[in-house]
Amino acid sequence: MKENNSFILGIKHGIPICLGYLSVSFAFGIFAVGSGLSVIEALLISMFNLTSAGQLAAVPIITGGGGIPELALAQLIINLRYSLMSVTLSQKLGKTVSALDRFWIGFGITDEIFAVSTSKNKSVGRKYMFGLILTPYAGWSLGTLLGSVAGNILPDSVSSALGIAIYGMFIAIVLPTVKKHLPTALCVVGAIAIGCAFKYIPMLSRVPDGFVIIIAAVVASMVAALLSPVSDEESEQTDEKEVNTDA
Amino acid sequence: MPSMNFFFHLGVMAGITYLVRMLPLVLVNKKIRNRFLLSFLYYVPYAVLSVMTVPAIFYATSSPWSALAGFVIAMILAFFEKSLLTVAIFSSAAVFVTEFLLPIIQ
Structure with a gap:
């Protein structure tokens, strides 16, 4: 397999991801400062984590005084999918990638970076990976800084309107697949039903939010995986589509 | 200056998120063949994003009515596969307009 090891090409492929991020x-x-975190706290979370769903789930746990076990378990479950991506990416790393390089490449695996680095029929080198991770990382950090500062200075009416933005993006990620793949649709409906049960049934509503996400996602995904296992092609199609959505 | 408690939470969060990504990359070199595990990992992101969005989206703005307007617009645009940014902007705009109109209607 030919190896792609151009830093400039990595930067170039990272730009569409950067803009999405x-x-x-x-x-x-906006969401983090609206929930009570400071600008520097929001920025630190983004700079050390680089994961949208995990970060969003962490904010209410941190501001609500949630425990460490809840936070740890929530991050583990929500980010577990990265393990699979890491395994897949490990097959694509070229000869220029040393055993040590794997330690920093591991930090930069996101849905989009994974999809781009594994979608070409070439192995990827260390310089290429550095460029491909650097640009989105810069965008992720800068966007967080701008959003948290804006959340502090914008009028309430604008902050309120922007408060829905991140949920709009989540809908934009989920709905196109739900529309085409019935088992995903049923999995999504099941997860939401479980989540709502924990929120609105008095006995269950004492369970912290972080645990609700874990329980709902694990149960719905396990049932879906048992009843309707996906083929290799289906999971690969999704990855390519996610890149197109952001680009 | 963030509190010690914040740094403790940040450390745990960043540590776990990093280990989950780094360990398989460093340790595993074989491809996962287990179909159940592959399928489970395929469904997890959709389930997580959905359960985080509903019902939280209806509490994300200063009125449930404006949130509903933003939700409906987001669903319509996402159905037609508009980009993440487009969906987010028009959803926010729907909230803004609804909150502007609400006091006039009521």
Whole structure:
């Protein structure tokens, strides 16, 4: 397999991801300061985590005084999918990638970076990976900074309107697949039903939000995986589509 | 200056998120063949994003009515596969307009 090891090409492939991340992290910044975190706290979370769903789930746990076990388990479950991506990416790393390089490449695996780095029929080198991770990372950090500052200075009517932005993006990720793949649709409906049960049934509503996400996602995904296992092609199609959505 | 408690939470969060990504990359070199595990990992992101969005989206703005307007617009645009940014902007705009009109209607 030929190896792609151009830093410039990595930067170039990272730009569409960077632009997508600017807006998602801007929305995260707004959400974080709206929930009571400071600008520097929101920025630190983005700079050390680089994961939208995990970060969004963490904010209410941190501001609500949630425990460490809840936070740890929530991050583990929500980010577990990265393990699979890491395994897949490990097959694509070229000869220029040393054992040590794998430690920093591991930090930069996101849905989009994974999809781009594994979608070409070439192995990827260390310089290429550095460029491909650097640009989105810069966008993710900068967007968070801008969003959290904006959340502090914008009028309430604008902050309120922007508060829905990150949820709009989540809908934009989920709905196109739900529309085409019935088992995903049923999985999504099941997860929401479980989540709502925990929120609105008095006995269950004492369970912290972080655990509700874990329980709902694990149960719905396990049932869906048992009843309707996906083929290799289906999971690969999704990855390519996610890149197109952001680009 | 963030509190010690914040840094403790940040450390745990960042540590776990990093280990989940780094360990398989460093340790595993074989491809996962287990179909159940592959399928489970395929469904997890959709389930997570959905349960985080509903019902939280209806509490994300200053009025449930404006949230409903933003939700409906987001669903319509996402159905027609508009980009993440487009969906977010028009959804926010629907909230803004609804909150502007609400006091006039009521």
